[in-house]
Amino acid sequence: MKLYGEDNPAPNPRRVRIFLAEKGLTLEQERVPLSARAHKAEAFLEKNSLGQVPVLELDDGTFLSESVSICRYLEGLHPRSPLFGETALEQATIDMWIRRIEFQLMAPIAHIWRHTHPLTAGLLTQYKDFGESNRAHADRSYRWLDGELAGKAFIAGSAYSMADIVALTTVDFGRMIGVAVPEDYGQVHAWLGRVTARPSAAA
DSSP states (O other), rough: OOEEEEEEHHHHHHHHHHHHHHHHHOOEEEEEOGGTTTTSSEEEEETTTTSSOOOEOOTTSSSESSSSHHHHHHHHHHHHHSSSSSSHHHHHHHHHHHHHHIIIIIIHHHHHHHHHHHGGGGOOOOOOHHHHHHHHHHHHHHHHHHHHHTEEEEEESSSOHHHHHHHHHHHHHHHHTTTOTTTOHHHHHHHHHHTSSSSGOOO
């Protein structure tokens, strides 16, 4: 197998690298430099018609894209130390939290990135007022998440999971583009300290 991805700060390829580090797995990896638009080259579009990373190439030539889907596949091959839960309830809870983080936090951060950041100005028509309006959405999401984390060590409960990986990469990307975690959200900062201290966070 080969994993096509990009270096930090690209959040979605980092999700898979953190997952691999948590599992103790090693894959052949090939960088697809986004700044050079390599993900939009014809040869790469044959791997993923949406021109996005990461992509996992299987030994039979099949291509899988979408970071969570790639990690689900790898979890199926290597189920020990599960990051998607063991029981039906654990699996559903982790899936719920992955979707919540992507819709409630990643979406506004992505809008801010696309519509306000100078590095994306040449890629689309920016609507800066719309982009800036998403800062309030991100703040509300952090406030909500702070309340949800009360009494919990990790996003989906007592065990570190794929939901924490999705959340960490989202928060770190937001901070990189200037969307800070408000200082008074202590539960979020405590969680962030716990997950950042894990060796896998350096992936």
